Amino acid sequence: MADGTSVPIGVMTPVRGRAAKSSMRRFAQQRSTVAFLLCLPLILLIAGFVIYPAFYAIYLSMLNKKMTAFVGLxxxxxxxxxxxxxxxxxxxxxxxxxxxxxxxxxxxxxxxxxxxxxxxxxxxxxxxxxxxxxxxxxxxxxxxxxxxxxxxxxxxxxxxxxxxxxxxxxxxxxxxxxxxxxxxxxxxxxxxxxxxxxxxxxxxxxxxxxxxxxxxxxxxxxxxxxxxxxxxxxxxxxxxxxxxxxxxxxxxxxxxxxxxxxxxxxxxxxxxxxxxxxxxxxxxxxxxxxxxxxxxxxxxxxxxxxxxxxxxxxx
CATH class of the missing domain: 1.10.3720.10 (MetI-like)
Structure with a gap:
């Protein structure tokens, strides 16, 4: 403070808490956030059934027939x-x-x-x-x-x-x-x-x-x-x-x-x-x-x- 006094920590904590809750509420209410949350199940499905198998196929294609050694291309x-x-x-x-x-x-x-x-x-x-x-x-x-x-x-x-x-x-x-x-x-x-x-x-x-x-x-x-x-x-x-x-x-x-x-x-x-x-x-x-x-x-x-x-x- 300007007069040299200090405000107790307990006084500032509720204010900061309310500000944090308000910012989180604004973030959750944004249209982009709502859209992302609604698309999240589909994103997880794509990652699980498309992206992971694709990368695993690339990995498999670089192994030998017994899948015990790396053969590159x-x-x-x-x-x-x-x-x-x-x-x-x-x-x-x-x-x-x-x-x-x-x-x-x-x-x-x-x-x-x-x-x-x-x-x-x-x-x-x-x-x-x-x-x-x-x-x-x-x-x-x-x-x-x-x-x-x-x-x-x-x-x-x-x-x-x-x-x-x-x-x-x-x-x-x-x-x-x-x-x-x-x-x-x-x-x-x-x-x-x-x-x-x-x-x-x-x-x-x-x-x-x-x-x-x-x-x-x-x-x-x-x-x-x-x-x-x-x-x-x-x-x-x-x-x-x-x-x-x-x-x-x-x-x-x-x-x-x-x-x-x-x-x-x-x-x-x-x-x-x-x-x-x-x-x-x-x-x-x-x-x-x-x-x-x-x-x-x-x-x-x-x-x-x-x-x-x-x-x-x-x-």
Whole structure:
């Protein structure tokens, strides 16, 4: 104090205590704190089921087959030298990229056709077209497997009615690749359709009216109005589908199990074969990690384009 007297500690303690409680209350009442606390269970789940397994997979990929010695990048170099794994890389890229391209084109086409159907009929068709996406993938793939089966194939029965010979749908490499891609496109197209349909409904009708006044035809409206307004949605759905398709397991495993002669093996099925069936878990972990740089490269460029376009729109 100014007069040289001192205030007892007991007098200051309640004041400090009230100040501390007040600051804690303000901290707890902040929107960012509330949001963090609400997201905390999800953060813990992600850490427990995604982050920890990812780092543990990296650790496993650097061990020998018996998991007793550290081999560094030996498993990765061993895989890259194998002709089968080189074929797996090619087939995984072919499978994912081809399937995504078909899903984008077919989904966008169906969404445009659906957007022109009035009210109640659109809801009915939308519900029907979502069925392939709603059905469990393993169950629908079993149905496709029956239709491709060499002995009881529904497709071969139809071909026989028109005088054509049976087709070994799952017995020839390139035909089997076509079949796996077809099933993936069938199951994934409804997702693209519903996303693009929502994006189409968010395009302001005034833009179409202005372009019609300027004399733009349907094709010009598509390329200069619809597609520019949907670029971000298209990019995000492509990225999401690439990630899911690269990690695909059910379709290939049920239809072909990687055959014939490993000509339909992709990253997930080959990792299962090497890591689980052959008992070389570190090699299987190394195989699965090869997807990461490919998807990281695609995510970087897609998200950079989305961010750039968002900034341009905001400016």
């Amino acid at each position: 030996g498993n990765f170099s061993f895989l890259l030298k194998r002709h089968t794994f080189q074929m797996v890389i090619f087939q995984s890229c072919l499978y994912a990229i081809t399937a995504v391209i078909f899903k984008v084109v077919i989904g966008f086409t169906i969404a445009n056709l659906m957007n022109n159907i009035p009210g109640k009929k659109q809801r009915i068709w939308r519900g029907l077209l979502l069925v392939p996406w709603v059905i469990p993938l393993a169950l629908s793939t079993l149905t496709w497997w029956w239709m491709f089966d060499p002995s009881y194939s529904a497709f071969n029965w139809i071909l026989n009615q028109f005088g054509f010979a049976n087709v070994p749908w799952l017995g020839v490499g390139w035909i089997a690749r076509f079949c796996t891609i077809t099933v993936n496109v069938w199951g994934g197209t409804p997702f693209f359709m519903i996303m693009y349909l929502a994006a189409l409904k968010s395009v302001p009708e005034q833009l179409y009216e202005a372009s019609a006044i300027d004399g733009a035809n349907a094709v010009q409206r598509l390329f200069f109005v619809t597609l520019p307004m949907m670029r971000n949605i298209i990019s995000i759905t492509i990225l999401f589908s690439l990630i899911v398709t690269f990690a695909e397991f059910d379709i290939v495993r049920i239809l072909t199990a990687g055959g014939p002669q490993d000509m339909t093996q992709i990253f997930a099925t080959y990792a299962f074969q090497v890591g689980i069936q052959s008992g070389d878990i570190p090699l299987g972990a190394a195989d699965s990690l090869f997807m990461f740089p490919i998807l990281a490269f695609a995510a970087f460029f897609v998200l950079r384009g989305v961010t750039r376009r968002s900034k341009d729109i905001a400016a």
